[in-house]
Amino acid sequence: MSFVRFEIVAKVAELGSFTATADKLNMTQSAVSHAVASLETEWGVSLLIRDRKKGITLSDAGQKILPHIREVLKRIEIINQEIALVTNLETGIIRVGTFASASSCLLPKLLAKFQKKHPNIEFKFFEGTYEEITEWLRSGIIDIGFVVKGQSSLNFDLVPLIKDKMVVAYHPDHRFQFKETVDMNDLMDESFIMPTGMYQSHVEALFKEANIEPSILFEVHDCTTIANMVQEGLGVTIGPELFLKTHQTIKVSKLTIENNREVALACHSIANASPAVKEFLTTAKHVFYQN
Incomplete structure (x- = not known):
């Protein structure tokens, strides 16, 4: 099974558009449509609802399957990072959920420290409310998120910051x-x-x-x-x-x-996190525990 189709479906669900997905992944729109259609045919279910007025949304089956697709993609990312560590080639991407004040006051100092040591790690940021960050963590859209302790964060592993x-x-x-x-x-x-x-x-x-x-x-x-x-x-x-x-x-x-309010970094499981995420959390401990 080609995991490229998983990436395409996840990206279409995120962007809500075949055209935007094609641009993002440097593919043709027909290639994106074909990849989604072939996966739907193989599984015998419709993952997406295509509506000219409402655009593209997840079907009931798509809503149930997408979290598992994201988990598979995350596991593949972890495998690639582990291989990179063995071969001394650092690689990876970290998806971070953050709220406004964390973005302006906490992230810059943390990123500056982290990227001095790991310049090849990429980041993707999602800024939103506490509730949105919690939902992004639960659904696998982000790897880690800035949260406030007590705000629906008890089911995650936490690294206290300030x-x-x-x-x-x-x-x-x-x-x-x-x-x-x-x-x-x-x-x-x-x-x-x-x-x-x-x-x-x-x-x-x-x-x-x-x-x-x-x-x-x-x-x-x-x-x-x-x-x-x-x-x-x-x-x-x-x-x-x-x-x-x-x-x-x-x-x-x-x-x-x-x-x-106690600000922390949260993730599903530190033990099962990717090497890049683990290193980011370790860096966060050093940056903020010393203050």
């Missing part, structure tokens, strides 16, 4: 501007922008511990939108220092009550 403190963010001219630490009680009379997404539970835990109710003026899901609203003086917010400190047009201060 503890990211919750801080209060405000306009540079706000009355908090000269306070290194802000008392939670001082937030009671402030127009508060409540995050409804990735770190809402941490914010709610802080107010619960302080036994106060915030004066919520806005509830916003997107992190960047929240930062932009703070920049415009529409209110104050609480969020992870890792993300908020990247916005130089707003100011942040510590809080009298401490709450952290």
Whole structure:
């Protein structure tokens, strides 16, 4: 059985297009269509639903089979990497799921360290929410992902990286501007922008511990939108220092009550991971455990 057809089916499912797959794999569109059709004929099932309006989607059978196809491709990648190690020819690709603040604050330092030692390893990055990264891990789209402990990450092997403190963010001219630490009680009379997404539970835990109710003026899901609203003086917010400190047009201060989110790298199984992934995780330990 040709595993090239597996790669083609997986890529069509990822991109939702025969044309895009053909361009990505440097093949003709007819060759891509033929590869998929021949696999469907061999197995006697339809893997894809072809619809002019909706495009290409997975059939019920395709949804069940695709995770196994991805697992086979991953195993082939591991075999190739093991062979490369034996022959002293380093090769491989690592698929990484990441969220915005990890991409800007954690990845650069980690990649710089890793690629000095392993310049021939390739990377493919998928940026999304906590929930998307967890789903990508489960479905095999990515090899490893940046996650926050406690956010559906218990079924994966984890390599802890940092503890990211919750801080209060405000306009540079706000009355908090000269306070290194802000008392939670001082937030009671402030127009508060409540995050409804990735770190809402941490914010709610802080107010619960302080036994106060915030004066919520806005509830916003997107992190960047929240930062932009703070920049415009529409209110104050609480969020992870890792993300908020990247916005130089707003100011942040510590809080009298401490709450952290623990950022980690997750994968299905470190023991069964490819040599490249194992080395990446080892590098991550060295980079962040020393800090």
